[in-house]
Every structure is written in structure tokens, then in C-alpha cells.
Amino acid sequence: MCLNVLLDKFKEVLISVLPITVIVLILNFTLVPLGIPTLVRFLAGALLVAVGLTIFLIGVDLGITPVGKLMGTSLAKTNKIWIVVVSGVILGFFISIAEPDLHILAGQVDSVTNGIVSKWMLVAVVSVGIALLLAAGLMRIVMNIPLYKTLTMFYLIIFVLAFFSSPVFLAIAFDASGATTGALTVPFVLALAIGISALKKDSKASEKDSFGLVGIISAGAIMSVLAMSIIKRTDEISGTLDSSQYFTDSVIAPFLNILPDMARDSVIALLPMLVLFIIFQVISFRLNRKHFRAITMGFVYTFIGLTLFLTGVNAGFMDVGTIVGYGIAARGNTLLTVCIGFLLGVVTILAEPAVYVLTHQIEDVTSGYVNRKLVMSALAIGIGTAVAMSMLRIIIPGIKLWHYLLPGYIISIILSFFTPKLFVGIAFDSGGVASGPMTATFILAFAQGVADAIEGADVLADGFGMISMVAMTPLIALQILGLIYKAKSHKGGLTDDGKY
Amino acid sequence: MTGNIEGKTIELICVIVNCGHGSKVLKTARHYGVNGGTIFIGRGTVHNRLLEFLSLYDVRKEIVLMAAESSVAESAVETLNEEMHFDRPHHGIAFSMPITRIIGSRCISCESTSVRGENDMYNAIVTIVDKGRAEDVIEAAEKAGSTGGTIINARGAGVHETSKLFSMEIEPEKEIVLILANKESTDRIAESINESLKIDEPGKGIIFIQEVSKTYGLYKPDMN
Secondary structure, three states: OOOHHHHHHHHHHHHHHHHHHHHHHHHHHHOOOOOHHHHHHHHHHHHHHHHHHHHHHHHHHHHHHHHHHHHHHHHHHHOOHHHHHHHHHHHHHHHHHOOHHHHHHHHHHHHHOOOOOOHHHHHHHHHHHHHHHHHHHHHHHHHOOOHHHHHHHHHHHHHHHHHHOOHHHHHHHHHHHHHHOOOOHHHHHHHHHHHHHOOEOOHHHHHHHOOOHHHHHHHHHHHHHHHHHHHHOOOOOOOOOOOOOOOOOOOOHHHHHHHHHHHHHHHHHHHHHHHHHHHHHHHHHOOOHHHHHHHHHHHHHHHHHHHHHHHHHHHHHHHHHHHHHHHHHHOOOHHHHHHHHHHHHHHHHHOOHHHHHHHHHHHHHOOOOOOHHHHHHHHHHHHHHHHHHHHHHHHOOOOOHHHHHHHHHHHHHHHHHHOOHHHHHHHHHHHHHHOOHHHHHHHHHHHHHHHHHOOOOOHHHHHOOHHHHHHHHHHHHHHHHHHHHHHHOOOOOOOOOOOO | OOOOOOOOOEEEEEEEEEOOOHHHHHHHHHHOOOOOOEEEEEEEEOOOHHHHHOOOOEEEEEEEEEEEEHHHHHHHHHHHHHHHOOOOOOOOEEEEEEEOEOOOOOOOOOEOOOOOOOOOOEEEEEEEEEOOOHHHHHHHHHHOOOOOOEEEEEEOOOOOOOEEEOOEEEOOEEEEEEEEEEHHHHHHHHHHHHHHHOOOOOOOOEEEEEEEOEEEOOOOHHHO
16 A cells, blocks of 8 residues: 555656656667667666665665764764764775775776776775765864865865876876765765764754765865875876777676676675674664664665666666767767757766765755755756866867866855855765766766767876866855855845844 | 734644645645744654565655634645645645644734634644654554654753763754544553653653644544
8 A cells, every 4th residue: 555655766766867868868869879779778777777776765764874873973972082083084994995986996097007006005095085084074073163164174285285296196086086975975974974963952053064074075085195196206197998898789688797796896885884883783872673673674775776776877878878978079069069968967967876865864954944956956057067068178178177176176165155054065065976876987988988089089088087077066056056045045024033 | 912812713733744745735825824834854654564574664754833823724724635635545644733822923913712622532642752762652652552653853951961072062862753643542642652661750751742623634443
């Protein structure tokens, strides 16, 4: 009778996966014919994504989020700063080191630098950065240090470091930060912050401190990679990346080939959280059986959902992205490429898992005051712009990544002084949130397809930096949304009771 | 607050619907003369063997509170009932209860004199407990014949509970459990909750019971 709980969720997810499917279908019948096998694979992929995402989100609600909140609360309740710091370091390190996206990126960096920056070194460096800043971020919440001050400080350090490091590493550093904040890390870190902030007596502080931790840890990854590049002094990347793309007419084989890998990735990514949960359960939570069971089930769902989702995206969406990118760019129409890029950016972000989690958390924490759909729209416009700008960068060789990143981050930091503080947190969080598995595969593949079709564009160098753009534009888009909220929320005829 | 108009009573309308419908409820109600309302998020319970096995027993709900003068309230709830189909299962519930005084609403400014609902079949049992215990409350209530409840996250502190962690002042997290029950089973349910959570002991929480004048959309065991 009431499986409608599941159905509601599925409908919600379907609505967010539908736009990208429709756009690709339209493109297929107009500009870029995909061929039957690829098209069928894409549709099968879309179905897997929808089902996987539904299960994943239920799992996150049931398992990851409660564990994060409980950990946050119990850490704060110890009332000992060293426990918070040590736990922050441990949590951050293990979550980051288990992130599959980071390993993929590190593998690529390893091969393009001819092993000067080895895979494990990059993974370790990023993880240390995440660990330290997670601890710092937790400390910020318990010590009541304003988020915008913390972020300004960290980004100043980043600017100084960036000044001394090579442009290539700039791209790698920003990409690494996008890669570590994946589909699992984000919900967990969000929940951690909410768990601590929920205790606060001042409900406005509690609301705004619930966000921003993801933004802080993103800065950690950037800082650590830049610092490494200065120490290592590697300026050039010369190697080539053997493109692992294979085009096949088979429909089912790619899914089956990739499934075990995705399952392994999901297990590895979940493992640290599961282990920490069990440790905490023994020493601190002591949940009753019903509760414990619910969380365990949550982990199982998360695993199943994530595996299906990743399989769908990697087997169904990846080649489509490349083919569409190549097909569009080969027409030689810059405007068309930029427009399609914008459109794909907008629809891709809707199907990004962590975006879902973030927007729901926002509604929960603000009791629906900050509307989900508005946040979603602002994000979509931001990502669309990011992709469109990246297309321009690929097509016009004169534009370098830092031409975008530097002004972008300066604007974000300046905005953070004027924007309602709740939105500062939300904006910096959504930067990490937007650069999830969907963007990292589909949009990246699209960009590489475009670069492939354009003479003089380097598939590899132009591919790096894509994620950093996607992580940067939401900062601006959402802070502007915050300013609009501030301007509009004055009640007519009544005095503003100081929501901020 | 001086204007004491004889015979004019105020009702508090409480509507519990699935997440996302709260704004629609408020809009409809305002269309029918209610001046405004407050929306917040809660959790409802589900009864289904399969879902329980899958540990999917929480559903997000939105709760809308609106105060209005009796006649307005009645017509508003009536229309809401028609539009939102509370009579069908899983479409939400609505109830109203008499309140004695309202301050701060410019349009309804009267002190009510006679507070007697027409239909006093139901009571609302409100239990406030420490975070994490709400499920236990619902379980205890169900043992005594209740058909479910709604959980609302809250914060609060008793006399000896405020404290400070690091440099943040904190208030312990609480959960509010709202249960509707008919007259006969109210005492039994309250007693069952009291027994299993030892509400009587200091620091364990509080229960209070409020009369409800009208209900829509309640699940009645004898109907199935």
C-alpha cells in the first residue's frame, strides 16, 4: 500500500535525470547522431543512474547523514579541543584517501608528469591537506570563528602559494579539491557540521554554521597540492595520457565490465565511514538495535545505489559525452559549442548526487526558508556558465585557466563580506558539491571531445581545470542568490526583524 | 489586547502534510481568510511490514500552524480537506484546537470566552523528550493503541540543563512527538508513554494533552 515513500523519491530523482536524457536525445536527432548501440547504452545508463541515485539517496538519509550528525554531536560533547582536532585529522585523512575520484585524478597526474608526481604521493598530500583543514573547520565551528574570515584567510594563503607555483599545478590543485569532495564525502562532512551546529543555543548561528565545512576542506586540498608543487619544483608536464576510451557496439558488455570496478570503488569509499561508525558505536553512540539496524541498512543502500549510479554514468554517459563534444565542436561554430556547453552544464548538475543531499539539508536546516528549487536553479546557471566559459577557453588558446580562477575567487571572497552569512556557507559548500561524479565523467568527457575536434587544443591540458571551473562558479552564483534573498526578504510595511 | 468580543472564539489549525505541500496549504488557507501561518518540518511514521524491514520508517512531513477565528477556521479546514483529500490515506491530516488567547496578530485580536469544541472526540498528546527517544515514545504509544505520530526536532533546556562547550553556548536537542488519539485511548497512551520513558522522573521530559475540536484524515482502525 504505501510504497509511495519509495515512489516519491524515485519520481523526484527521475525529474532530475530526465532533462539530461531529453537534451541528449534531441541532440541525437538533430546535430549529433549517436548511433543505435550508443544511444541504447545511454538510455540504459540513464535508467541505472535514476534507480541508483534513488537508492543512494535513501541510503545517505538513513546511514551516512545520521552517522555524520552523531559523530559531530558526540565530538562536540566531549568538550575537549584535542579530541575534536585529533578526530578531525583522522576522519579527514581516511575519508579523503578512500575517495575513488581522487585516485583517478592522481593516476592521470602520475602519467602526465612521467611519475615525478607519483599517484600515491598526490593522494597522500591531498589527504593530509583535507585532514588538517577538516580539523581546522571543526575547530572554527566550536570556537565560533566566522566562516568568511576563515575562508578569506585560507584563500589568501592559496593566492600566495599560487603565485609561486606553475600554472599547470594550479589546475591540478583546484581539480584535486573538486575530486576529493565526491558523492560520499560531501554528505558525511555536511552532516558532521550540522551535528555540531545543531547544539548551538543561538539558532541563527546554528543555521549558518551548519554550512561551510565542505568549502573549507576544499581549500585544504588546493593548499596542500600547491605547497607540494613549490617544494617539488616541477614545471612541465610532457607525457601523454593513453585514452582508455573504446567504442563498442555491444550494449550490455560495457556495463558488466565496469560493474565490479565500481562496486570495489564504492566499498573502498564507504569503508572508512563504516569502520569509524562501528568504533564510535562501541565507545560512544551505543545506539539501540533498531537504530543500529537502520544505519547499517543505510550503508547497504548507499553501496548498492552508488555502484549502480557509477556504473550507469561510466558505461552509459562517458562515450556519449565525448561523441557529443566532438560532433558539436567539429561543426566549427563557436557560439553553438558554447551554448550547448551551457545547456549540458545546466542539466548535468541536476543529476549530481551530492547536490541533492545539500539542497535537502539546506531545506531541513532552514525549515524550508531557503527554497530547494532556487538553490538548484542558481547552481545550474553557475555550472552552465562554468562549462560555457571552459568551452571558450578550449577554443581560444589565449585564455588561460587562471584568467578565470583568479578574478572568480577574488569576487567570491569580496562577496562573502556582504552576503548573508548563511549563504556564504552554502555557496562555498556547493562549490565542492557540484564537482561530483556526474560532472567529473560526463562534462569532462564532453570537454575532451571538444578539445579533440579543435586544432591546437590539448586534450589533456584543457581537460584539467574543468573541475576547478565547476567548483568556482557556484560560489558566485549562490552568493548572488543570497544577496537577492537579502534584498527581497524585507517585509512590506513591517520592520525587518533581522533575519541576518 | 483589550477588545473582548463575546462569543468569538479562536482556533489553532494544525495541518500535517507530506513535504513540499506545506506552502500550498498555507496559500489555500490564506485564500479563505486565514491571515498567516508557520511552517516547520517534522517526521512521520509509516506502517508497512516491508518498509519496516528495509528500515524505511521515516517520512518527512511539513506541519503548518495557523490561527484564525472559529468560523474562518472551520471553512478553511473544510476547503483544505476537499482540496488536499485528507480523507484518502497518506494525504495528510488536519485538526484544529481551541486556543484561549492570541497576541501579535493584528487581525484577530480578541480574547476568547467560550472554549468548547463541537467535536471533542480527540485529544492531542504532546510529548517532549531528549533527542533519540522519540521513536520509543511512538513505540510505547502504539502499544497502547495509537496509530502513529509526528516527530519534530527541537532544542530546549530545563532549569538545570544549559551548558557551554568550548565557546559555544548550547541547548540540548529535543524531540517533540505529536500524537492524536481518541478520548477513550488518550489516558492509556499517555500512561504507556509515561511508563516506558519514566517521564515522571525529573529530567526525562514532559507530556501534555490538549483537546482537539475537529479532525480530518485520521486513520481509523475500524475503517479497514
